Amino acid sequence: MKAKITLKDIARELEVSISTVSKALKNSEEISRDTKEKVQAFAKLYNYKPNNIAISLKNKRTKNIGVVIPDIVHHFFTTVIRGIEKYANARGYNVIVCLSEESFDKEVINMEMLANGSIDGFIMSLSSETQEKGDFNHLKEVTEQGIPVVLFDRITNEVDCDKVIIDDELGAYMATKKFIEQGKKKIALITTDDYLSVSKARTSGYRKALEESSLGVDESRILKLPSMEMDEKRIKDFLDSQELDAVLCVNEIFAVYSMGLAQRKGLKIPEDISFIGFTDGLLSKYANPSLTVVSQHGEKMGEVSAKMLIDKVESEEEEETYQTKILEPTLVIRDSIFH
Amino acid sequence: MKAKITLKDIARELEVSISTVSKALKNSEEISRDTKEKVQAFAKLYNYKPNNIAISLKNKRTKNIGVVIPDIVHHFFTTVIRGIEKYANARGYNVIVCLSEESFDKEVINMEMLANGSIDGFIMSLSSETQEKGDFNHLKEVTEQGIPVVLFDRITNEVDCDKVIIDDELGAYMATKKFIEQGKKKIALITTDDYLSVSKARTSGYRKALEESSLGVDESRILKLPSMEMDEKRIKDFLDSQELDAVLCVNEIFAVYSMGLAQRKGLKIPEDISFIGFTDGLLSKYANPSLTVVSQHGEKMGEVSAKMLIDKVESEEEEETYQTKILEPTLVIRDSIFH
DNA sequence: AAGTACAGCGAAAACGGTTTCGTGTTGATA
DNA sequence: TATCAACACGAAACCGTTTTCGCTGTACTT
Known part of the structure; x- marks a missing residue:
């Protein structure tokens, strides 16, 4: 087991000072050709790599991004992570993933764990419990400490930070309108309670499309489940209870x-x-018939979030200006509707 | 913006030394009741939290685990991550996720990024390119530095480290046998090239079951795709070319x-x-008909891997003894076969 | 009165780097 | 010959902790 070599080790071996080694490795003008070559050769030979932790301590920059999401098994979040990871990696950042599992407490604990130096900024989507409670103090504390936060998908307006969402209202509107155009009359909506920001927006888009048409909204055609968790019985009862098209x-x-x-x-x-569903996952693609969906472009969302965060992390100015990026949803037409 | 408070800040305010503050916060016997109370009250008031980076530097322990996997969109890997995350979190560890995207180079780069102090150990599943190349020097280097590694699912025997797999051969054997018992005669296998450790084992289980029966193996009924990537055409051609049951x-x-x-x-x-398929994901559950699968118990696998890794990280002894845990696959019977 | 024990605290090293600010040597210039 | 700039390097501070060790002062012992 050959342990990692440090600047000190190189300095000792080559009988120069630590500073000289450090500078030599950075190709500093200050150091003579000779010394630089010697040091660099030695470092290469022993495969010297600077210790990230030491550098982090010095720079107060970790090059780590904290990602806190409710769940990882949902395809949407998975694609967002992939987007974040790809972009962040390209800019030399690592991604620390924490799952809140839809729990407020876990969200808080995870953030606290990471906020003490482990990361340079957060990318988050709120747990349902957090959105339900409406308690965002953990987010506020973090932003007050100057740690940048980007909220995506499940956001809140009570925290000042950058945000990335898709236009959920538009997505639902487009989908509902599609149904109407295809002559459907009895159009139902299966959603969750309004505390989830995305569900609220989607419900609103659904209503809007119906209200604009001659059909109007029939409240009995809206099923609001308590969460995104599957509830087979309630869905079955709902669908059995009425005729829909x-x-x-x-x-x-x-x-x-x-x-x-x-x-x-x-x-x-x-x-x-x-x-028509939301989220363009494997399930939609390989279902039988394949499912038409409103695509949320998760990977893009991840990329955009990561870019916003890293730009903020690396920007010198302390401008307290935040933006909300709204991505356009698109309808991916498959066999579950006419086309 | 109230910046993070440090020991030094507390020391200055309270006119004591940094050491005293540090000790007081740890409830050291050395410090008087009075001072301890004062310091602790002050720390609480200003919400002092020790800087993780500084502690990492001191302890040479980061409490971070590096997870390097080929892909995150595959359900199996997602569940493994979830298992790792849950277990690791419970023991105070964070999880840094890196995606190799089936690329050897990315795997190497990611490992190098993390190996310089960012993590205490690795949990990995090899990229297909790595398995194809058979080049494991990046793994060997890391283990030689004394960084513990746990390999799961896609492993290699050329590296000395802990491993966690399911008995893939058994899984395929069980599935194939099930077909045979149900009177199926023309049983095909859609797999990938043998360089993928799991595919090799599964192919072997399939063969074994057929050889044990009176049916025997018909090579034309085995389709070997180059990777786990979907290739619609080749699968279609394969299935169209013959009669199967x-x-x-x-x-x-x-x-x-x-x-x-x-x-x-x-x-x-x-x-x-x-x-019958492998991987018990959403797709299997909600397919129509629902798909019978060999469940790989991803979450369990993640948990076990995390436990093995953390135990090794925290163990004092430098015992160079490695184990391979083999989990039992189970057949989840659904509507795609008789039951 | 001298010695001892101990409580309570601080100085300093250490972790592994970066960076600022000297400092000694050399050769050129006035 | 005195002056000076350039060169090449080192000392030391610093990031925020932890921890060892040593110091001071008080109280107690004999």
């Missing part, structure tokens, strides 16, 4: 599950009933 | 896609043709 769901799991129920009842998709 | 696939995507093709040909599942 189109269903919009706030995620792909609800949609694919609903399609299965419809098929078991002998309904033809999309003729008898059409479906 | 059962298909085992090394992942759920291949299986679900294949089911779709069969259905479009008018075949009934599972009567005319049955399917």
Whole structure:
């Protein structure tokens, strides 16, 4: 086991000072050609690599980004992480992932763990419990300490920071309008309670499209589940309780599950009933029939978030100006609707 | 913006030395009741939290784990991360995730980035390129430096370290046997080239089950794709080229896609043709029909890996003894086969 | 009165770097 | 010959902790 070599080791071996070694390795003008060559050769030979921790302590920069998300098994968050990771890595940053598992307490604990020097900034999507509680003090504390935060997807307006979202209202509006254009009359919405910022916006887009049409909103056609967790019984009861010819769901799991129920009842998709979901995941692509979705462009969202964060981290000025980027959703047409 | 407070700040305010503050906060016997109370009260008031980086530098322990995996969008890896994250967090560790994207170079670069002090140990699954090349020097270097490594799922025997796998051969054997028991005769396998350790083992289990039966292996019923990437054309051509009554696939995507093709040909599942895949993801659960799979217990695998790694990191002894844990796969029976 | 014990605290080194600010040597210049 | 700039390097501070060791003062012992 050959331990890591340090500047001190090189200095001792070559009988020069630590400062000289440090400068030589950085190709400083101050050091003679001769010495530089000697030091660099030695460093290469022993595979010297500076200790990141020491550099972090000195620079007060860790080159780590903290990502705190509710869940990692949902395809959307996975793609966001991938986007963040790719972009961050290209700029020399590492990504520390923490899962809040939709719990307020875990979100707080995770942030506290990371906020004491481990990271240069946060990229987060709020846990449902946090959005429900409306308590954002942990975020405020962090921003007050000067640690930059970028909120994506599940955001709040009560915290001053950069934000990245897709236009969820528009997405739902587009989807609902598509149904209407295709002659669907009884259009349902399976969503979650309004405390989730995204669900609220999507519900609003759904309403808007219906209100603009001659159809109007029928409240009994809206199912609000308490969370994004699958609740097979409630969805089944809801779909069994009435006749529908189109269903919009706030995620792909609800949609694919609903399609299965419809098929078991002998309904033809999309003729008898059409479906559109949110999130363009594997499930949508490989479902049978494949599911039309409102794509949230998770990877793009991750990239944009990472760019905003790193730009802020590396900017010298302490401008307290925050922006909210709104990405456009797109409808990915597949076999669960006419086309 | 109130910046973080340090020991030095407290010392200055309270007119004591830094050492005294440090000790007082740790409730050292050395410090008088009075002073301790004063210091602790002050620290609490100003919400003092020790700087992780400084502590890392001092202790040569970061409480960070580096996880390097080929991909994050595959359900299996996602669940493993979740298992790692949960367990590691409970023991006070953070998880730094890096994606190799199946590239040897990225794997090397990521490891190098992390190996210079950022982490206490690695949990990894090899990229396909690494397994194909058979070059494991980056792993060897790291272990030689005394950094513990745990390899999971995609492993190699050329590196001395702890390993966690499921019994892939057994999993494929169980699945194939199930087909045979259900009277299937023409059983195909869709897999990848043997350089992927898991595919090799699975192919071997498939062969074993067939050889044990009266059926025997028909090489034309084995499709070896170059990677885990979806190749719709080759799968379609393969399935179109012959008559089959059962298909085992090394992942759920291949299986679900294949089911779709069969259905479009008018075949009934599972009567005319049955399917089993690997990986118990959302896709399997919500596919139509739902897919029977060999579950790899990703979350468990993550937990076990994290436990092995952290135990090693925290153990004092430098015992160079490594173990390989083999988890049992289980067959999750769903509608794509008889039951 | 001298010695001892101990409580309570601070100085300083250490972790591994970076960076500022000298300082001694050399050769050229006036 | 005295002056000076340039060159090449080292000492030391610093980032924020922890920890060892030594010092001071008080109280107690004999």
